[in-house]
Amino acid sequence: MTGLLAYALRVNGQDEPLGVVAAPGFSWRLESQRRGARQRSYRIRVHHLPSTGRPVTVWDSGDVDSALTVGARYDGAPLVSSSAYEWELEVVDDTGARTRAGARFGTGIVHADDWRAAWIARNPVYQQVASPPQDTDISYTVNKLQPVRRFVRRFDLTDAPASARVHASAKGIYRLYVNGHRVGHDELVPGWTEYRQRITYQTWDVTDLLRPGPNTVAALLGDGWYVGFIGTDRRHQAQHYGTEPAVLVQLVMDGSDGSRRFVVSDDGWRESASDILYADLLMGQYEDSRRAEPGWQLPGHDTSGWSEAVTVSRDTSLLVPEADPAVRVTERVAAVRVTARGAGRHVVDFGQNLVGRVALTLRDQAAGTRVQLAHAEVLDERGELYTANLRTAEQVDVFWTDGSPRQVFEPRFTLHGFRFVEISGVAGDLSTDDVEAVVLHNDFDRTSAFETSSADLNALASNISWSLRGNFVSIPTDCPQRDERLGWLADAQVFTPTALLFADVAALLTRWMRDVRGAQSDGGAFPDIAPHLIHLREGAPAWGDGGVTIPWHVHRATGDTTVLRDAADSMIRWVRHVERHNPDLIWRNRVGNNYGDWLQLGEETPKDVLATAYFARSAELTARSLAVLGRPEAPELADLAERIRRAYRAEFIAPDGRVHGDTQGSYLLTLAFELCAPEDRDRVAERLVAAVERRGVSLTTGFVTVGLLCPVLTSIGRSDLAYKLVTNDRYPSWLFSVRNGATTIWERWDGWTPERGFQSPRMNSFNHYSLGAVGEWLFTGILGITQTPDSAGYRHIRLAPQVDASLDWARGAIETPRGRVESSWRRVGVEVEWTLRIPPGDTAEAAIPASSATIREGSETATRSQGISLLAQQRGLTLLRLESGSYHFRFPAEVPAVPPIH
Secondary structure, eight states: OOSOEEEEEEETTBSSOSOBOSOOEEEEEEEOSSTTOOEEEEEEEEEEEOTTSOOEEEEEOOOEEOSSOOEEEOOSSOOOTTOEEEEEEEEEETTSOEEEEEEEEEBOOOSGGGOOOOEEEOOSOOOOOOOOOOOOSSOTTTTTOOOOEEEEEEEEESSOOSEEEEEEEEESEEEEEETTEEOSSEESBTOOOOTTTOEEEEEEEOGGGOOSEEEEEEEEEEOHHHHSOOSSOTTSOSOSSOSSOEEEEEEEEEOTTSOEEEEEOSTTOEEEEOSEEEEETTTEEEEEGGGOOTTTTSTTOOOTTSEEOEEEEOOOTTEEEOOSOOEEEEEEEEOSEEEEEETTEEEEEEEEEEEEEEEEEEESOOTTOEEEEEEESEEOTTSSEEOGGGTTOOOEEEEEOOOOSEEEEOOSSOOEEEEEEEEESOOSOOOGGGEEEEEEEEOOOOOEEEEESOHHHHHHHHHHHHHHHHHEESEEOSOSSSSOOOOBHHHHHHHHHHHHHHSOOHHHHHHHHHHHHHTOOTTSOOBSBSSOOSOOSBOOTTTTTHHHHHHHHHHHHHOOSHHHHHHHHHHHHHHHHHHHHOTTSOOOSSOTTOOOSTTOOSSOOOHHHHHHHHHHHHHHHHHHHHHHHTOTTHHHHHHHHHHHHHHHHHHHBOTTSOBTTOOHHHHHHHHHTTOSOGGGHHHHHHHHHHHHHTTTSOOOOOTTTHHHHHHHHHHTTOHHHHHHHHTOOSSSSHHHHHHTTOSSOOSSTTSEETTTEEOOTTSOOSOOOGGGGGHHHIIIIIIOEEEOTTOSTTSEEEEOOOOOTTOSEEEEEEEETTEEEEEEEEEETTEEEEEEEEOTTOEEEEEESSOGGGOEETTEEGGGSTTEEEEEEETTEEEEEEOSEEEEEEEESOOOOOOOOO
């Protein structure tokens, strides 16, 4: 392929979304095997596809000269609700060759007055016989939960529609059916947002599910986050947003003659309790299949004994379209071992700590057999489930059989964090073929690859990826198993750079930031968590700062300025809030819960050091964001950032480079956030090295500073220490947990140790991504893929792999907004072979630890090869400028430590 190939066509960052309501953004990536290939111009045409069958062109961008842009904003005719569109992309490269690609998108409810549906819920007037309380198999915690409800609307059609779309949402979580067929593959929709401010709705094309004659649209409705259990406060652990769930459905059917018909949720629907007696995200699902009504979603089912649904609200003002991929089933994991424990009890090991549910196949079980599934992340010393760390979350599913020869139980309205499941009540044997784990998380693209000659490092990367997947479920959560599962800002902000390298989570983070801003106080304080409930205090240092750092990281990774534009005012308000209460610019007042460098070991970074460092960082990033946007306040915020840095130096940095506290965290913050004077940097760096070495090259960082450790060591020319830390398997270290069976990242360095066993069950998650922030360095350090400080969206790539004797080879790639960047190196005898790839239109700065005369590319000296020019030669380091394309370098392996690259 010598020309350009456009791929990964996206609308608003999504693959063919159906809920677009405003001028969409179009994006694409480019690929070519030719060096120096670049886009010269592009053209986009958008066509409306009405039900009449005659496409109408609604926008033609014309030829747009652009060598760097791989995106455009729609500027055509107004969009029509509930309609299909297609867009065509034509790209012209630097030789004049043309390439074409196309994709589709659909619209949601474009105009607020297009909504006709009402919120409907169960009928509160029903007959129920009250009996005195008695012991049952349902725990006291959940015995007040209501059954999942069924809702059905029957309607007749003379002809099948030419086009049909359904828009649906819930105050709770729902599944939708048309004529008995499940609509879409989304799970736990509409997901969790700050429901007091916005509720997302989903849109699906259901044209192929409708037919002439009788039809039905139906829904199952559960409590979800809206009504169900959330968080840690047992005084108020449920019903945070409402006491009853409700559902809303609007089916829009277009005829080939241009007519439009609606079926909407209203009083004309029928409803009843289902065979799911309760379902809760924390507690589990309880289902009695003997109460099932097979075919209840079908047109011919008799609902005369059901109640009439009631309209509870017609307010649709909070509805917004889904802006990122929903939670879906992304993988099914087979059981690796089933251990019989006696008396109809089996413990199943899936070999991987994950988040989702279990699908259990039951054969020849007598009617009325009670089967229970209890979930846990780890086993105790007796080989039994360890569940003490779940606290009040039960994570137990129950299924009653109806006597059929074969039944499959797979819960639909709950979510568990587990590797092990205890299944009790099954008569007979249970095999690995009978059980599989169903993995659930937001269905983002996994956009990177990483592999090395070290099985341990590969396991660490896998653990990071699984913790990302398990904790990006509607929002970025702290943990997926115990009674918490909240959107803590500090956990997210320290992990965001890693998350953005491992997966395309920018749209999810951007959407979640709306909830963060929505929770900001009148005085400008961001919260600790969002959506904002339970912990209603002001955000602590490094927690509240997530409202600044996360939008900046998203912008840096994507090049998108919209995320900064949306966040800019809230950023300013946060920084001014801290300044207002700390006029001396040392952040000691209004520090919220002031967690410090949470869960650090052996030493404590002074909290005023950490707080003031983050104050300076937030001021700096706010100033840089405002500069990107061309806002006039940028110089004023930049001046504030400089004044905070001066105050920090005067208060905390001694002339000999010692930072107050003399901890790894103190030095990391000072160096990473560039808080010391340039002339003092080397002295501070020496202190950091001493702080690492005096611990026997071991870490003491908590999760706020852990992600800074390896990148900062690399930046000061000590990637050798970074390698020693990341390959250390003694406690405390990343590989200590790997050696002890971890398949996800632990919350604590000492979640389990041979000497003490399990840490306190009051806080001991085995799936917690924060300490996995080292994942950023796997790409930026080992593979060396990063971008220059002034770059966003990888417009200016920097490649500087850190070769170390502890590895024979490393290879990987990331999908940037512009295309794929690859880096692969191997030590072969006395040489290193390095292969890399740069996407079309980009240029890269490559740093190679050798003199230019000893570097070869292909069959000749590198500086003489096509597409390569020498930028600089300094202290054994050669800086090359590379055009787009693929390269294969060879250079001597025995080189001195790489000097700092500032």
